[in-house]
Amino acid sequence: MFATIKTLILGIDARAEDRLTDTYAIELIDQKVRSSELDLTHAKQALAGLIQKSRMETRQLDTVTARIVDLVERARAALAEDRQDLAQTAATAIAELENEQAMRRRTVDMLEQRVLQLRQSVETRHRRLIDLKQGAIAAQATRKAQGAHTDIMRNGGAADTLGEAEALIRRVMSAEDPFEQSEILKDIETGLSHGAVADDLADAGFGAPTRSTAADVLARLATKD
Incomplete structure (x- = not known):
């Protein structure tokens, strides 16, 4: 039973940690970016120091090599003049310098190998x-889009407003026109009372006029003058 409870507690803690990570994901990404930038800066500084040391060791190796070449020539000249004492002294110095040369060459090789490895690491970083x-920029844009969508879903937002406006437009456009309706009713009443028949006959000159016309008005005005 205790094992089950422990498992449940661990599950709850894991879900809580996941929710916390989701909530502060952007902040965590920014922190990782800053930390990575600092690590890269330190790696670049270490690479620069290693390259500088490798160059210094290379210069010292070149100096030792040049001294060996110089002493070898001098020792040969001493031997040619049968100066065994000077040739022996030169040979001792040459042997010591050759040992130093071998040691410095191993150091230079080791430094060059480390420079190569660290350079590759810096380039990868x-x-x-x-x-x-780039991922952080994409994540920020995605989070903003998700936030906007969440606000719309939570508040009804633009979707509900647009829907209400469209419904009002449909209601206005589908409403009956009272003027048109009155005209239709008037036509219906006229048809039922057969008033239109009398109007048509009067307009054709059969019987007294049933309605005033512009010609009647002009004739009446002329008579008054």
């Missing part, structure tokens, strides 16, 4: 940091 920054 640099590419990953670029990808991380």
Whole structure:
């Protein structure tokens, strides 16, 4: 039973941690970006220091090599003049310098190998940091879009407003026109009373006029003058 309770508690804690991570995902991404930038800066500084040390060791190796070449020539010249004492001294110095040369060459090789490895690491970190920054921009844009969609869904928002406006337009456009309706009713009443028949006959000159016309009005005005 205790194992079951422990499992449930761990599950609850995991879900709570997931919710917390989702809530502050953008902030966490920004923090990771800053941390990665700082790590990359330190790696670049370490690479620069390693390259500088490698160059210094290379210069010292070149100096030792040049001294060996110089002493070898001098020792040969001493041997040619049968100066065994000077040739012996030169040979001792040459042997010591050759040992130093071998040691410095191993150091230079080791430093060059480390420079190569660290340079590759810096380049990889640099590419990953670029990808991380682009991902952060995409994540921020996605989060903003999600927030806008959530607000719309929570408040009804633009979707409900547009729907209400469309419903009002349909209601206005489908409403009956009272003027048109009155004209239709008038035509119906006229037809039922056969008043239109008398009007048609009067207009044709059969019987007294049933309604005033513009010609009647002009004739009446002329008579008054």
